[in-house]
Amino acid sequence: MxxxxxxxxxxxxxxxxxxxxxxxxxxxxxxxxxxxxxxxxxxxxxxxxxxAPIVDRSKGDMAERSRLRTTLDANGWRRKDTGQYLGISRKVLWEEILKYQIFDEEPVTGESE
Incomplete structure (x- = not known):
């Protein structure tokens, strides 16, 4: 192109x-x-x-995405602290952030997407 x-x-x-x-x-x-x-x-x-969609929008995946967002917010978006809290490495956390397309500028809402 x-x-x-x-x-x-x-x-x-x-x-x-x-x-x-x-x-x-x-x-x-x-x-x-x-x-x-x-x-x-x-x-x-x-x-x-x-x-297939880029992000699987099933309930289980959206629940996991929401859990990651909540934990990231609670830890001030510090991936090292968030990873330690979740019991995973920063690399695995980063891969999950990319997988679920989580962006720190997203508004936090009580409802699921």
Whole structure:
């Protein structure tokens, strides 16, 4: 794929795609094509339909995600302290944070997603 803009424009496009995917919970090929088409001449490669969401939104996984968020908040987002509290290494905690797409700027709510 060829991008006609500069690095700043490409970064902004990548952020928009990331936000869209995060909001949707999975890849939505038609929405991503519209984002790419609206970015000024990018010709997207053919996209195969998504086979699975990025984050499994099952109750068990959402409960684990919520538990991790609560523990991170309680420890001031210090991964070392959080890992010790949970009995896991910082590396494993980091992998879980990536797996569940946990971001420290998320508002803490009492309801599940």
């Amino acid at each position: 060829r991008f006609p803009g500069n690095v700043r424009e490409l970064r902004n496009l990548a952020e928009r795609v990331g936000v869209t995917v995060r909001q949707m919970g999975s890849w939505d090929a038609s929405r991503l094509r519209r984002l790419l088409a609206g970015s000024g001449g990018v010709q997207p490669a053919p996209v195969e339909p998504a086979q």
